Amino acid sequence: MNNVAKHYEIIPFDFDHAGMMSSDIKRSLKQLGFNFDFIKRVSVACYEAEINIVIHSVGGYGDFRIVDNVVYLQFIDYGPGINDIELAMTPGYTTANEESRLNGFGAGMGLVNIKNSSDEMVIISDPNGTILKLKFFITEDSFDEH
Amino acid sequence: MNINAILSEDYQLLTNTMMLNREFHQVYAGDLLSIVMKSASKGCTLITVISNLNTIAVAVLLEIPAIIITENQTITQAMIDKANEESVALFKTSLKTHEVIIDFKNRGLL
Ligand SMILES: Nc1ncnc2c1ncn2[C@@H]1O[C@H](COP(=O)(O)OP(=O)(O)O)[C@@H](O)[C@H]1O
Ligand SMILES: [Mg+2]
Numbered sequence: 440m441n442n443v444a445k446h447y448e449i450i451p452f453d454f455d456h457a458g459m460m461s462s463d464i465k466r467s468l469k470q471l472g473f474n475f476d477f478i479k480r481v482s483v484a485c486y487e488a489e490i491n492i493v494i495h496s497v498g499g500y501g502d503f504r505i506v507d508n509v510v511y512l513q514f515i516d517y518g519p520g521i522n523d524i525e526l527a528m529t530p531g532y533t534t535a536n537e538e539s540r541l542n543g544f545g546a547g548m549g550l551v552n553i554k555n556s557s558d559e560m561v562i563i564s565d566p567n568g569t570i571l572k573l574k575f576f577i578t579e580d581s582f583d584e585h
Numbered sequence: 586m587n588i589n590a591i592l593s594e595d596y597q598l599l600t601n602t603m604m605l606n607r608e609f610h611q612v613y614a615g616d617l618l619s620i621v622m623k624s625a626s627k628g629c630t631l632i633t634v635i636s637n638l639n640t641i642a643v644a645v646l647l648e649i650p651a652i653i654i655t656e657n658q659t660i661t662q663a664m665i666d667k668a669n670e671e672s673v674a675l676f677k678t679s680l681k682t683h684e685v686i687i688d689f690k691n692r693g694l695l
Contacts, residue, residue, distance in 0.1 A: 454637060454638065454639060455637075455638050455663065457638075457639060457642070458638070458639055458642030458643075458646075461642070461646060462642060462645060462646070465645070465646060475627060475648065479627075479646065479647070482646045483622050483623075483646060486622065486642070486643070486646060487619065487622070490618075490639075542635065542637055542639060543616060543617060543618040543621075543633075543635035543637070543639060543640065544617075544618060544619070544639075545617075546617035546618070546619035546620050547619075548617070548619035548620060548623060549619050552619055552622060552623055555623075
């Protein structure tokens, strides 16, 4: 599985294409034989991270890689950054605008969902941009028993 | 429960009829997609007022076979195409979300 590596551009306020990366990754993971629960964890985290770049940033990209027994997701955007990460992690906290909320976003649960779905989460952020690194460990439980 | 059972004069099917003989289990109602992703279970029918491509995207992620868009929201052709492509049955209704749940209960779909 070590040769899986994909790169996706994420465009700000492009609600129509938001979710493309997570759908595509879901498809790849399905082909590789992972079970529903594992795929759901990865794709929910991916979806939330993608949407955050769409609704909160000036744009960026996402990378998906599998190396040894880890699925890696990495997201980089070009700002404006998260001022107070602890506050941003609080369930229900959101700065999403009206347009985002009318589209069903801005529950303030994205970062919490990402934290709960991933095995490791690291956020680095300053006004120059935000980097979000996620790991999902591949174990026996990532596949259905046969 | 068969998705076909949802059909009545209150619900308009927008996608093709091929998906109708698939099954759904229970319903989940919600308009905040992050909460839907956290709480809706695989195989349920999603009842929501949120009508955009992301509604379909979330259904695909969760393997939700049917979506009911309530309160007569506008549904774009792009959404219908996407739902057909992803095999999600898409319904439109003028009922409000809670009215759909009551109707499902009355018709024994829940
Ligand atoms: N990539 C990002 N760039 C700038 N701010 C962000 C980013 N991601 C999250 N945030 C900030 O953190 C808050 C909480 O994010 P999240 O938990 O995903 O909830 P929501 O997206 O529903 O607002 C956002 O409202 C926003 O202020
Ligand atoms: Mg978010």
